[in-house]
Amino acid sequence: xxxxxxxxxxxxxxxxxxxxxxxxxxxxxxxxxxxxxxxxxxxxxxxxxxxxxxxxxxxxxxxxxxxxxxxxxxxxxxxxxxxxxxxxxxxxxxxxxxxxxxxxxxxxxxxxxxxxxxxxxxxxxxxxxxxxxxxxxxxxxxxxxxxxxxxxxxxxxxxxxxxxxxxxxxxxxxxxxxxxxxxxxxxxxxxxxxxxxxxxxxxxxxxxxxxxxxxxxxxxxxxxxxxxxxxxxxxxxxxxxxxxxxxxxxxxxxxxxxxxxxxxxxxxxxxxxxxxxxxxxxxxxxxxxxxxxxxxxxxxxxxxxxxxxxxxxxxxxxxxxxxxxxxxxxxxxxxxxxxxxxxxxxxxxxxxxxxxxxxxxxxxxxxxxxxxxxxxxxxxxxxxxxxxxxxxxxxxxxxxxxxxxxxxxxxxxxxxxxxxxxxxxxxxxxxxxxxxxxxxxxxxxxxxxxxxxxxxxxxxxxxxxxxxxxxxx
Amino acid sequence: xxxxxxxxxxxxxxxxxxxxxxxxxxxxxxxxxxxxxxxxxxxxxxxxxxxxxxxxxxxxxxxxxxxxxxxxxxxxxxxxxxxxxxxxxxxxxxxxxxxxxxxxxxxxxxxxxxxxxxxxxxxxxxxxxxxxxxxxxxxxxxxxxxxxxxxxxxxxxxxxxxxxxxxxxxxxxxxxxxxxxxxxxxxxxxxxxxxxxxxxxxxxxxxxxxxxxxxxxxxxxxxxxx
Numbered sequence: 001x002x003x004x005x006x007x008x009x010x011x012x013x014x015x016x017x018x019x020x021x022x023x024x025x026x027x028x029x030x031x032x033x034x035x036x037x038x039x040x041x042x043x044x045x046x047x048x049x050x051x052x053x054x055x056x057x058x059x060x061x062x063x064x065x066x067x068x069x070x071x072x073x074x075x076x077x078x079x080x081x082x083x084x085x086x087x088x089x090x091x092x093x094x095x096x097x098x099x100x101x102x103x104x105x106x107x108x109x110x111x112x113x114x115x116x117x118x119x120x121x122x123x124x125x126x127x128x129x130x131x132x133x134x135x136x137x138x139x140x141x142x143x144x145x146x147x148x149x150x151x152x153x154x155x156x157x158x159x160x161x162x163x164x165x166x167x168x169x170x171x172x173x174x175x176x177x178x179x180x181x182x183x184x185x186x187x188x189x190x191x192x193x194x195x196x197x198x199x200x201x202x203x204x205x206x207x208x209x210x211x212x213x214x215x216x217x218x219x220x221x222x223x224x225x226x227x228x229x230x231x232x233x234x235x236x237x238x239x240x241x242x243x244x245x246x247x248x249x250x251x252x253x254x255x256x257x258x259x260x261x262x263x264x265x266x267x268x269x270x271x272x273x274x275x276x277x278x279x280x281x282x283x284x285x286x287x288x289x290x291x292x293x294x295x296x297x298x299x300x301x302x303x304x305x306x307x308x309x310x311x312x313x314x315x316x317x318x319x320x321x322x323x324x325x326x327x328x329x330x331x332x333x334x335x336x337x338x339x340x341x342x343x344x345x346x347x348x349x350x351x352x353x354x355x356x357x358x359x360x361x362x363x364x365x366x367x368x369x370x371x372x373x374x375x376x377x378x379x380x381x382x383x384x385x386x387x388x389x390x391x392x393x394x395x396x397x398x399x400x401x402x403x404x405x406x407x408x409x410x411x412x413x414x415x416x417x418x419x420x421x422x423x424x425x426x427x428x429x430x431x432x433x434x435x436x437x438x439x440x441x442x443x444x445x446x447x448x449x450x451x452x453x454x455x456x457x458x459x460x461x462x463x464x465x466x467x468x469x470x471x472x473x
Numbered sequence: 474x475x476x477x478x479x480x481x482x483x484x485x486x487x488x489x490x491x492x493x494x495x496x497x498x499x500x501x502x503x504x505x506x507x508x509x510x511x512x513x514x515x516x517x518x519x520x521x522x523x524x525x526x527x528x529x530x531x532x533x534x535x536x537x538x539x540x541x542x543x544x545x546x547x548x549x550x551x552x553x554x555x556x557x558x559x560x561x562x563x564x565x566x567x568x569x570x571x572x573x574x575x576x577x578x579x580x581x582x583x584x585x586x587x588x589x590x591x592x593x594x595x596x597x598x599x600x601x602x603x604x605x606x607x608x609x610x611x612x613x614x615x616x617x618x619x620x621x622x623x624x625x626x627x628x629x630x631x632x633x634x635x636x637x638x639x640x641x642x643x644x645x646x647x648x649x650x651x652x653x654x655x656x657x658x659x660x661x662x663x664x665x666x667x668x669x670x671x672x673x674x675x676x677x678x679x680x681x682x683x684x685x686x687x688x689x690x691x692x693x694x695x696x697x698x699x
Binding site: 265268269272273274275276277278279280281283284297301305331332333334335336338339340342343345346347348349350351362363366367369370371 | 484485488489492526553554556558561564565569570574577578579587590591612622623624626665669
């Protein structure tokens with residue numbers, strides 16, 4: 001994996017993967033937000049409940065006070081009920097009072113509100129005991145009353161004229177509880193709406209806030225696909241350094257590759273001129289020595305070429321984002337080779353759709369087209385046809401080069417691609433052309449195929465990574 | 474036959490000079506770009522062998538200077554790098570042929586013979602149309618002094634149009650002159666080449682006459698009609 005691919009992968013993982021930045025931000029914000037909303041809802045409801053109960057109790061204790069103040073002890077020992085709230089006169093109205101006397105541990109009811117009808121309110125033993133220890137204190141508790149009403153009860157134990165009285169005032173707390181429930185429900189609903197709204201806004205904020213990161217990922221992917229060479233968009237201050245670093249990195253890679261190319265070229269120059277000297281010195285003289293020199297020089301050149309190509313291929317793996325328009329390269333090659341083979345009157349007819357590009361280095365495409373075309377020029381009688389096409393589904397550039405020469409026997413297709421092999425020893429040429437092309441095409445993940453040409457000769461068909469640019473008009 | 478050999482390697486120069494002299498050429502040698510440029514500029518050579526990796530001034534620059542100054546001497550370039558981009562650069566500068574080092578002496582001699590023969594072809598009148606010039610002998614064309622790089626089919630098309638300036642030429646007539654008999658006569662072809670030719674010589678030089686064909690117009694016609 002090249003460093004560029006690595007950066008691309010890392011970024012997409014950062015944003016989309018399990019360890020996603022967006023996911024993390026949203027999860028964290030949501031969890032915290034929901035937690036605080038639930039706490040708020042609980043606190044609000046509890047507070048409201050407490051306040052309602054307090055207000056409610058004030059009422060009950062008021063009745064209890066009135067009871068104490070209004071009760072008359074008659075001379076015959078009976079108790080005259082106090083004048084009280086009108087509600088106490090309607091059966092099971094929800095408001096009740098009762099005056100009882102504690103005689104030798106037994107609670108004996110003396111008087112009660114009409115609303116109680118025949119029901120007696122009782123005080124649990126434990127509460128009675130507490131009350132007796134602290135006379136005149138009011139104790140509040142809940143108890144199920146008549147018609148299963150849930151009552152809030154205020155009970156008080158007082159000693160009046162040496163007699164032990166138990167005053168009980170009670171009110172149905174149902175309506176209050178209902179209010180509290182309604183309040184809780186409304187609060188929960190309101191907070192739920194708030195939560196949904198806020199979560200949506202968090203989601204969008206994160207998505208929009210992090211959009212530059214997605215853009216950057218998109219640009220890096222574009223570089224990988226060869227659609228662009230550098231990061232070009234403007235980014236917020238936090239990401240600008242990253243974008244700048246990536247650009248610097250790409251520039252470095254490019255520069256390094258250029259330098260490698262230059263070294264490779266210099267090496268070629270340094271080695272090949274001495275080889276020329278040797279070859280020329282041997283001349284076409286007969287004899288064992290000139291023959292050995294010629295042969296060995298040929299081998300050495302093959303070796304030099306082979307290793308230079310490997311070095312170039314290694315340098316090439318570092319470049320990304322290059323693209324080469326097909327038309328101008330085919331044009332310059334056709335013009336040049338027709339001139340070189342002018343004696344023979346070679347006619348090169350090339351067709352390529354406008355906007356078709358090879359996703360790769362110009363030099364490499366020149367190398368591929370140049371070698372194939374030169375071969376065709378050597379072998380053709382006169383005519384060469386080049387057809388470049390774009391296969392949209394596969395994003396492939398298909399290039400075929402046909403000639404009207406003698407062609408090649410199918411059994412020899414394999415052999416021709418071997419390094420240094422020549423189609424015919426009698427025809428001048430390095431013999432390396434086709435193997436160079438094959439190596440280059442493979443380096444780009446392409447394919448090379450031989451077929452019989454409609455013109456009669458050989459048809460070389462190659463597939464390379466391509467792209468189509470939309471042309472205006 | 475007098476030729477200039479511009480090569481910096483002393484051994485190779487000595488050997489080549491000997492081989493060329495044996496083949497009957499009179500050889501001048503320039504070991505660097507500066508001297509090569511000077512000699513090529515002042516002496517009437519029949520052909521020049523130019524190494525691209527010359528010291529002082531590189532081969533491509535020397536060649537560009539000659540061509541800019543109007544020197545039409547055929548030039549064969551020698552390149553050690555063997556990369557097609559170098560060859561293309563050489564041709565853009567005005568080279569006529571290339572050889573990649575190391576090469577066999579016989580091959581160099583064969584290429585030289587061909588170049589000299591080509592340059593000595595029988596003279597034909599220069600065709601001129603506005604800023605367009607076409608030299609049928611050298612098979613070269615230029616527009617406003619800038620050399621045109623044409624493929625042979627484009628060249629044939631332009632040649633025919635220039636021979637029949639100001640006349641409307643039908644597509645059928647063009648197809649017949651463009652191709653030998655056995656070529657596929659696809660009428661779209663003319664449009665493809667016309668498009669490319671227009672790109673190279675300027676869009677408004679060739680007029681499409683609807684239903685009839687094409688016509689090459691001299692440039693001043695355009696100026697006059699403005």
